[in-house]
Amino acid sequence: MKKIFGDIISTITVAVLFFAILMLVVFSAVSYQRSVKISDANGNTRAVLSYIITAVKADEASRVTIQDTDGMQVLVIENESTGYGQQIFYRDGKVQENYGRLGEPVAVDDALVIGEADLFRLDLKADNLLQITTDLGSSYVHLNRG
Amino acid sequence: MKRERNIAFIVELLLLFVILLFVIVVITQTFMKSRGQSLYARHLTEAVTLAEEVAEVSASAADLTEAADRFDAMEQVQEISSLSGEGLDLVMEFAAESGVHDRYRVELDWLEEKAADGSAGASAGSRFVTKQIRVYFAEETVPIYTLDSGDFKEQA
Numbered sequence: 001m002k003k004i005f006g007d008i009i010s011t012i013t014v015a016v017l018f019f020a021i022l023m024l025v026v027f028s029a030v031s032y033q034r035s036v037k038i039s040d041a042n043g044n045t046r047a048v049l050s051y052i053i054t055a056v057k058a059d060e061a062s063r064v065t066i067q068d069t070d071g072m073q074v075l076v077i078e079n080e081s082t083g084y085g086q087q088i089f090y091r092d093g094k095v096q097e098n099y100g101r102l103g104e105p106v107a108v109d110d111a112l113v114i115g116e117a118d119l120f121r122l123d124l125k126a127d128n129l130l131q132i133t134t135d136l137g138s139s140y141v142h143l144n145r146g
Numbered sequence: 147m148k149r150e151r152n153i154a155f156i157v158e159l160l161l162l163f164v165i166l167l168f169v170i171v172v173i174t175q176t177f178m179k180s181r182g183q184s185l186y187a188r189h190l191t192e193a194v195t196l197a198e199e200v201a202e203v204s205a206s207a208a209d210l211t212e213a214a215d216r217f218d219a220m221e222q223v224q225e226i227s228s229l230s231g232e233g234l235d236l237v238m239e240f241a242a243e244s245g246v247h248d249r250y251r252v253e254l255d256w257l258e259e260k261a262a263d264g265s266a267g268a269s270a271g272s273r274f275v276t277k278q279i280r281v282y283f284a285e286e287t288v289p290i291y292t293l294d295s296g297d298f299k300e301q302a
Contacts, residue, residue: 028177031177137241
């Protein structure tokens with residue numbers, strides 16, 4: 001009887017230790033997953049917005065306008081000295097850019113993808129304040145020129 | 147003899163159990179600290195973003211009153227009040243993840259350059275405005291991020 005009791009105790013102890021190790025592994029994995037998720041969110045959340053803001057502010061001499069082409073909003077960063085401009089627009093769930101001649105239709109098939117988004121909207125809040133909104137947030141850009 | 151072996155086994159088992167507990171505590175603390183660091187990184191990133199937005203909006207405004215009007219129209223701004231007459235105190239929300247809204251307090255100092263005789267404006271054409279933007283997370287008293295900025299404003 002005593003031997004059986006001792007065996008049961010030993011088995012339960014080993015089982016508890018095994019369960020404790022298993023819970024430790026699960027807890028570690030969940031914690032690491034959360035940390036990686038936060039880290040990824042920090043890096044990727046505003047990548048599209050940051051790229052567009054950098055493009056808008058890159059050339060002080062450029063004129064920034066919002067054009068409506070077939071119902072599609074196009075942010076045009078014009079370089080009047082060259083007659084070309086950077087065109088940023090939203091199509092098929094992706095924010096895309098193209099570099100083309102001013103005044104001509106946007107060559108959507110030649111565009112490069114900046115990033116994916118569920119929403120992309122451009123608003124001129126004032127003559128010199130542009131708001132860019134995506135599903136991951138919005139940003140404001142001060143335009144030095146009209 | 148058999149009894150001594152049983153006792154030795156139990157003692158060894160207890161010792162290993164204590165060591166396991168110690169390892170569990172250390173690993174748990176490591177991961178808790180890691181999560182804390184990740185959260186701090188997220189808050190810092192959000193604070194930098196908010197400071198940039200406040201800088202951009204204030205740069206687009208001709209004066210503090212116009213800046214206040216533009217901040218009032220922003221969706222992220224929950225409250226706005228004057229800060230000692232030479233700045234603004236904003237309460238802003240940042241939508242971090244779905245359902246999570248981090249709350250920040252932003253202080254904007256707006257200092258216009260004065261001429262040598264103390265009158266406002268250094269020249270008839272324009273004036274230089276120095277701005278400092280301090281972002282505080284929730285109710286903390288130490289700013290998590292500070293941004294110094296400045297730009298020329300056309301004289302009205």
